[in-house]
Amino acid sequence: MAQGARRTIGQVGAVVVLAVAVTAFLSVAAARHGFFDLRVYYGALNWWVHDGGEIYDFLKPNTQYGFTYPPFAALVMLPMAYLPWEAAITVSVAATVVSSAVVIGWLVDPIARRSGWTRWFALAVAFCLAAAFEPMRETVNFGQVNMLLLVLVAVDLLRLLPAGSRWAGAGVGLATAIKLTPGIFIVYLLVTGRWRAAFTAMGAAAGATLLAGALFPDASREFWTEALWNTDRVGELAFISNQSLRGVVARLNPEHPNTVAWLVVVLATLAVWAWRSRAAVAAGDEVTGLALTGAAMCLVSPVTWVHHLVWLLPALILLVDNGMAAPARGGRRRLLLAAALVGYAVLISRIVWAWEEDFTGVSGFLGSNAYVWISLALLLGLPIRRWATPTGRGPADRGGPSGSAGQPGGVAHLPEPDRVAPAVQRHRIGGLVAVR
Template structure:
């Protein structure tokens, strides 16, 4: 058998074994939520369209949970009211899987090319690992929209931004109109001085919101005057699944969480994030800016359920990317791979749930908030790339534009040692040419 065929057969075997191992793991570790959030969406829209009720008056009995997204989200999801329950599940799962594969492919494909890995094999392995990732499996089992929103933002920052597209901002605006939390990416555009893109995002979000208000004035009035302010609809802040800074503060004193402490933590976090994002975009590292903003969104949002932590996935992938770009066998590569492996393993483990019924004491503080600590570590330690500058590539921003020279995610770069070697070689070549 030819060597290429043998390699392919081996890779197929690895994927089959890995898929079997992940399936066995999910049969034990995955919690079945019965597509609870999808039931809320489907029930609220059916109640609105077919039963003559208001979408924000619907509650999923016997719980107190109802439709919490802005009216534009109800407009986008409106076709769901005409789908059977089982078809709604098929559409939800299919859309989540396709959006996830697209984002993973965009981030990993350059790594596969640089490392000489088969592209299909890289994507297949990554898809298996993503299926075991607790935030991803929670997103699927709840029927959540997290990956669809992440995809909309990724289209802007991973596809359009590197090309300097004038449409940059549309995806962020749509995501913000569907669910308010992706609005942090609009702030990201402002922090990194992409004024036009920020205006496009703001205009898109505003136009989407106004179109929903024009079509559904009663629903819009109820959302912005009542439902938006009703925090009881989203759940308890101290609940173990709330892996945000607000969750940490609430678990310190569930009865009287300190708003001042939370605001101080949020302010410090945003300062660090803004500085790191500006540094990343200044050298053309849009992918890291995108990943850091997803991380900070999870930290500063008042409520970040575990399934929202799919926004950490780009940062974990970029850790692997940076590791593979570092010198083989070096401490940097080993350290980054260890960081990625530990973060991934913990976020597959359901570790925080062991403290669901009691999070007091030092162990409760440390382990009930462990996913938050991973987010903090990613915010502080995710490397910023410094792409090589050559005759075919001007320095980032050399033409005075905020997005000029932006490098696509996963583009090869030199590690610290390699950059020093390359610089020394250029100097030696320069001296030889001068002598001659």
Template structure:
């Protein structure tokens, strides 16, 4: 329907279709998936309540009836202090509201440029995208657990947006705050460094250190307990071999539940980091910063000792990059049709995108929840790890652009489709090209 006038009949049909889609998505989310009863926000709420109202210690608190306690750096607890002022239902409502806001921002930054470039009925396309987003298992679990993952992704991509819109001198604060709340996003500081954004890397590192120091000043004992003990005690977060741990460490722990080899894990981590650094730098040299951010998110999931299924919201930017690549190839092919369109690269990429999306909605890894040993479990229980590795290892075709046009800073795809890039003080090496227009 692209390019046609939006007639009343078409508008009515789209409204009906949108309502049906939203209702069907809501019914599915309420009735089908596993519900986590806001377990993690319960840990946060109980920790802060015990810390503030009962003179407790952050890392001594365990949620009643479980052996799970607070596992994040002390600054995360400091940032959650407002929970001490509200009731439990209000805390749950705030958790959901913040995740909704973060989801809206991510859809606007990640999918918005594709929609604005290709769809005339944008509201309908955003509705479809929102429903597809909500059905992803990592997204469902983030809401159901009351997790902070979507907020952290939004903080990191806020810096990507600043880089894309020529305001790179302010970038790094989001990444620094995300790293102080949870250690996984710290890899983005290294990403800024290896891609020539030394100022932004310094801002990110400085922000993380300042936030960490603030937490240490507020509760020195908690900071000492985290950095000397809790950080290294992986038993606090659960069994490494649990099927929800979709990291390289999780794979090795399921192969050797009793004594997973740290040497093998370290070797795997080094290989992944070497490949990531090579591909991330190449992506930025080609002007595709969005791919660089997506690759960093994938690598962070793989090298983290613990990557629960709900942490895999970090995979979403890579899925969007893959879909955008397929879409660009499809549009190019319309101008020069392939003799065998069914076997064309865009068609194959669409099949891959659809297959990955369905798998990430399927909760397939839980089929091996009670027994993650054996050849079938090696393949099935680690399905999300193989997806993450595949997205990191398999290079995408380079983004095409008109001859002679300088490579755009690809993070503009996160910035709403159009931006002005300006070379100036405080911008990194990757920002020094003047960019007149981004098309997303």
């Protein structure tokens, strides 16, 4: 049998074994939420469309949870009111799976090609590992919209912006109109000097919001004047699932969270984020800018439930990328791959829930905020990669459609001293293709 055929059979077998292992892990570790958030959306939309109520007056029976997104999100989700419940679940899961495949493909495929790995195998392994990622599985089990928002932002930053498209910023704007927190990416565009894309994003967000206001004036008025400011609708700030800086401060004193302390750490975090984001864009490393902004968003948002941490996925993939590109026998490779492994292991472990009932003391402070520490570490320590040019200029400055031949999506080349030739990688492991 030819070597290529044996390798393909081996890779297929490895993917099957990994998929079975992940399935077994999920059967034990994954919490079952019964599509709780999707039930809230579905109930609110049916209450609004079929029962004549106002969408923001709806509360899921026996809970304090109601529809918390802007009116444009209600417009986007409106078809759900005309679907059977089982069909709504199917659409939600399918949309998350497709969005995840697109984002992971954009992040992993250029790396696999640059490193000489078998592309389908690298993507299959990455997708299996993503399925075990707690924020991803929580997104599916709650019926959340996180990956849809991530793909909208990624379209802008990894596809349209490096190519200089006139539509760059529209995806960020639409994501912001659906849910306010991606608005930090508008600030990212401003901080990094992409004025046209920033104004396009603001225009798209404003246009979508005005459209929803024209179609649903009563719902829009209620959201912007009442529902937006009713923090009881989203849950307790000190709840263990709130893995933001606000959650850290709230767990120190749940009865009286120190707002001033929270604002101070938020301002410090934003200062670090702005500095590192500008450095990433100056180096032409747009994907690291995306990853840093996702981590900052998770930190500074008042509420970052565990499922929101899918925004850390780009940063974890980049840690592996940087580690694999470092010299094979060097300490840098070991450090970066160890950091990626630790971060991933923590974020599949549900470790924070061990302190759900009691997060007091030093162990409670450290353990209950474990995911926050991961976000902070990624914001502070994720390497910024330099383009393989004397000037370090990014793709937009070099005039090409993506800044480098065969490197779409703004994924940067690494400096030549830190890169390992694909042929050398294959030789070192006995002719097999390396996999991350």
